[in-house]
Amino acid sequence: MLSKKATIDDVARLADVSIRTVSRVINDSPRVGQATRAKIKQIIEDLNYHPNTQARGLAARRSYLLGMIYDNPDALYINDVQRGVLSVCRESGYELVVHPCDMHSDTLTEEAVSFVNRSQLDGVIILPPISENNDLAGALAKNNVNYVRLASVPLDKAEHVVISNERSATAAMAEYLVGLGHCRIGYIAGPKGMKSTRERLEGFCDALEKHGCKLETEMIARGAYTFESGIECARMLLANPNRPTAIFASNDEMAVGAITAAQEMGLKIPDDLSIAGFDDSILASRITPRLTTIRRPVMQMARKATVKLIAAVDGREEDACRGVTLVPSLVTRDSTRSLD
Amino acid sequence: MLSKKATIDDVARLADVSIRTVSRVINDSPRVGQATRAKIKQIIEDLNYHPNTQARGLAARRSYLLGMIYDNPDALYINDVQRGVLSVCRESGYELVVHPCDMHSDTLTEEAVSFVNRSQLDGVIILPPISENNDLAGALAKNNVNYVRLASVPLDKAEHVVISNERSATAAMAEYLVGLGHCRIGYIAGPKGMKSTRERLEGFCDALEKHGCKLETEMIARGAYTFESGIECARMLLANPNRPTAIFASNDEMAVGAITAAQEMGLKIPDDLSIAGFDDSILASRITPRLTTIRRPVMQMARKATVKLIAAVDGREEDACRGVTLVPSLVTRDSTRSLD
DNA sequence: GAATTTTATGCCAGCGCTGGCAATTTTCTT
């Protein structure tokens, strides 16, 4: 058992070359002879040598570490993003450092910058809703930190961003519901202050109007993206003498809450009331009735974002700056049906 | 705008001391005078100086990086663990590098060791079911890697482990069901080969027998911890002419599948059939009827594990070696009721 | 007040690696 880990010196000595040459092999530099390269590779293998990332980073100002900054409002979403990011990291030899933050903290920007500097991260991916914070983005840019933002809505700066067009997604949902004959529709919105809340609402609203249905003010309830708020909002909506025939909740948690509330009132879903959600979370497919919802290409977004980030880190800026937009898709299940 | 980041030299120059003294302040060494320390701290503040972790690590053989190794069978569980680990990391100045692995890979051990070495991790936390792999644990120990395992069952080596006693948890569930008057109970087990499968089953079985009820062979179905397998197993169990009055599924996903299957057969839960799960996942509280289940102290386990790990890293081995056992608790909701 | 202990600070080497350039060898020209 090797009591000490092999270093580049050991490899060089055994290969009878200078460490500089070994370094070239490690870094896939072309300026190395065939035979030499093969010999060195063999020795690296035999020795089970792994270059010391810290030393590499110190010398080359690289850490091969990416960061992920997020608040924690939706664990499931984050999980998918993390998976996507990791899959690309794996392919590219990077590791991922995860870093939850409080989006409401006064020192968010400072703390995020410090995080990146402290760990010498090569770049960071910022998840919604923190990604909507332009101060942060500005501070990172100022500190020459590579970053990519994931967002559900267009941001002030269209660069370094991967977005899913949720406006068009909720529009599609509106059209789908109208197509089923619904016109009086209840809408459970997200909390004020998040861009996604407005974006989703507007997309839905506009599409509805385009088809001659108006989203009445009393048919809009403000939730908080939580199960409980979904229950309350649904109760409110359904207490209206002129009850909606369908309810769209702007996330699945609230939609499930709405289903629970409606069932408690003795309503059958989807016979007496159609309900749809947004996220296609694990809940959507497990609940009875299975929930009609909207699926964002989360994993794909995460992958794209990571590819962009690594491109920027490697100085291949070509397409790194351009924003990327992906479209969510409608998933129809059993919680919605035509009015007939 | 600082074009270059401040280094320890800058701080030392401004404070008119040697970098060694600044280093002492950074590392909270006691051997520094009051006044000097205060002055240096002030300058660090003013300069917004952050020590370079790579350089620190290279010199001190420390990275302040912890790793988390896991396969991905249960995203929700992992999420909770990650949160717990991170909360301790935050308090202790460590960052967390996440590293999913394929538990069935031939090169799992090699890859894990390489991961730790490559990134110079100070330690790793290993999640189930990978934590059950003793080869891995052995290899890590051999390489002088600090690690702590999270497990649901006693492992061969009782050291470096935080376990939740699931045997007693399923025993409690069995007693609870017996207490409700159930005696003919269906059991949906996990896949073969995982220790938790056996542990949960035995705990349940033994407790049942202690109360004079036997778990008949035809009342045991083998699932795969998935929703679909829960459906299938429940169908099988319920197809038995002498139907069970209660079904315990060894995780929530399967329990939800069982509920779905039972409802499809026209059974009312809990009136015609009691169903219980294991995990207290998000599903359990969202589904109708709300699921009776077992909650493991996941976050607490994760925290304990991390504290242990950091203690080991810091050389405070005192209690670092002793294993820790935590007990899950029964969460009774609406999916179970007394017979009669 | 000299000797001793304690406290505070500085110096040097080196952690393991890469960048830039120089040196060497090989290959190609003419």
Added chain:
DNA sequence: AAGAAAATTGCCAGCGCTGGCATAAAATTC
């Protein structure tokens, strides 16, 4: 075959920090 160009390799400095020891200053002892 001599000179030029290209391919290969090596040397040195230094990335930013800490460990170990030496030194200097202050506090304590007798």
